[in-house]
Amino acid sequence: MTKLFEVPLYPYQRSKDQDAASPVRHPVVIIGAGPVGLALAIDLAQSGVPVVVLDENDKVSVGSRAICFSKRSLEIFDRLGCGDEMVQKGVVWNLGKVFFGDRKVYEFNLLPEDGHKRPAFINLQQYYCELYLVERIRMLQAEGKPIEIRGRNRVSEIEPAAGHTRLIVETPEDAYRLEAEWLVACDGAASPARRMMDLEFAGRVFEDNFLIADVVMKADFPTERWFWFDPPFNKDQSALLHKQPDGVWRIDLQLGWDIDKEEEKKPDHVIPRLKQMLGDDVDFDLEWISIYTFQCRRMGTFRHDRVIFAGDSAHQVSPFGARGANSGFQDADNLGWKLKMVLEGKAPERLLDSYAYEREMAADENILQSSRSTDFITPKSEMSRIFRDAVLDLAEDHAFARPLVNSGRLSVPCIYDGSPLNGADTDLLPMRTRPGSPAPDAPLGADWLLDRLKGGFVVLGINCSVPEDISLNGLKVVGVAIHGPDIGPELRDRYLGEQSKAVYLIRPDQHVAARWLEFDRTAVEAALAKALGAKEEEHA
Template structure:
């Protein structure tokens, strides 16, 4: 077979699932009053599906609208491929992690090269004590597919395909949003008490509401080749700062599901997107990297350029923005899709408590207070990575050359080699409901009364916090079991100690994750597995005051102390 013929060889296209359009009740009974729904989500991508699934897991109904009838994008391009530990822990709680780990590629080791020399490597597993690995690589459409099937299993979500949102208008009394929905069977109107925009970077809802997004476009150009090789490569993340086989520009190399490799090649700023995506051109790049005899088939080829934006506000009245509708960053370090997934996990439990009437509307304000600083930090980190890989000045070039030259011999320089700081759960800064901020706790394997469990399993089901009481006396444990557990959205467990509470085995790793609290104290874990407070000499009255503040709980929720 000639080189030209081999360059054109493509794998059989993916067959993505399609779900049928079903005529909504509003069109079956057009004379009925406009239907009002507590939660309407627009966009069945990663963040919208995660939010709907998280709500359903908590027993909360929602309507999810999407203009398509499938997942991913036409052509099944790889798009997002790296799912970080925090996202995997969320998926474990939602019930799809086992499918992801079975289909995806688990990795923790990354290597960075300059020319032919390895200048830096890392192993993310060294700092992990979670049940989930640091990262799994999997094509985004698979994760979306698993989420849809889980949503259908849970049965709480009215998932409406082929439903394009037209006009969006806040109600005059401020109690919700009126939404026009366009379908193959006609258009109709619904009202949403809370509308969540998960429509992505080009959100039509954001545009209608006049929300400025301050778009910045990079001149950095890349080309993706999704490739299946006859001879496998090492299952590691390899990155070249200045690959000799790519005219001294950057290259990334990842393995995904189905034995497909994603190869990212940095291109000239003035390149022709159509030209660099031609199979014979992409094939020549692969042979330049891996040798003239490398055997492969293409799965997908496509160019891309970066853009970023960050909304000033993630909430406009009754409209909340998540995922790419709220923020877009360069793809370095897998901080895009993972951030959207974690937006959804932050918002879901807050919406659940508010629509159930257990928490005040102020709890929804905390979504922006926590997630916007996270997005701003991710934007800063990815912008620095972009400048390192594509220097814009002679000084930046000199700095990168110096760092790369020193990295093989000096630890301080290795820490400066920036090919994308990998996604990690951001701590939340102090805010009105979080005086001390909050820190994510890993999904530790634990023993509860001798039975295996984990943080994620303890947080499954209804919306509740975890109160972890450290080595309580029998009197203290009895007081919490009698006065708190039955009246508040919290499950109180003892860590060792005496008394009637369900008891976790003493675990030094757990105590370290909780901040090494003293005996008799109680650590509060929110429903999203963030440690938000520690009460020393804990009492039910102190916990009542704390939870009222941290969750904006209403007195009617039975939290009167």
């Protein structure tokens, strides 16, 4: 059977730009058709911003790679028009088991909070995620949206110029010049764009190698997350077993730093190890083996004038906690609307500095969380190992020790506290929906709140009338009013607290910009101006 990742999905086709008399300039060029580049392209194109995606390859990624997609990512996919495809294919899991040495020390249930359209997590091979994003792009193209993916188009030179960036793009035929008003580098952890521009990628460096194996099991195995500390089949290291769609199981074995990668990758070496892990009587086929290396670090800043970095090119974290691709989608979510507003002249260029501010803050949070997990999983000193083992020993009998067990704190979106875009707040409303926070979902009768918070800025009135459209500098804002019976306990708890009504200004990326106890047009206009990057005096 031909595997999905062996089929060219966006084969090379000659573009008319290659035969243009002078270099063609595009509003937005994205380097990299990985999950982050594709998500950003969809966001831009579906709101009418022309976008070209260049990728040196022409296929989805090989092997499972990123496999855990968080609720926030699924909500972003909903906004991009491909959430159902992901969730229908994905595997939902709730039960986790933690092993230490050769014994199970405890198990946990994720028990996700009720009243959300999407589950806390799904497991899905990265290639399926990319496939559904490409399929969504094909749908947008059929609708006439301005979006192109150019396969086997490799950017070989980047030259910043006044008001744009010049590129040289290599293809199987010839090289051609291209210009981008805004260039977004979503070209992964090894980012050739970052190297071409000679930009630093610093931070606390953890050096580690992981062997990843995708295994097709012949027999049934439970849909649970199994994590081992110091198992007999991988002494002094960790191991993770996770179910994916199509009966494929993902196994991550930590290998440490000083290893012979070629030797470790050989099936003769891997299979006995897996047999020891799964039991001798479990029949399986090895679908894919890879070794990857990670380091925890980030760029000093994600915006370099007209070149912007998003996803792994800007920040890399350890895999514990599923904070790689998930944070990349949040980058795309944060950047898309800001690029649109700047390109359409509705916001000053400095709005893009808030992308850097907010997403650098998120990257720091992700690096902190994943560094703590790494310190727990791979103790760096004798005493840190003694404490780690003490926690695991206590966890078996003492519930209090279980929250100390850190096998990865699963990705949750960052709250942009202190962001320059945050407007008015009142502490009479619940903490969790303060300005900067991602708007939490809630049921609205048979529908869902987040499905209503789409299509740009939204003024949400709860038990409070708001105009259907408000505009500022020609920017239309959608009014959504929710009254009476539609206000369920979840919506009340998350958005009203003790109050009887509230008004929220929601950004296009579904983060809260500002909130009040009642509607005041002037206040909303001021908050909107601030959320678009206006300085204080401009909307005083």
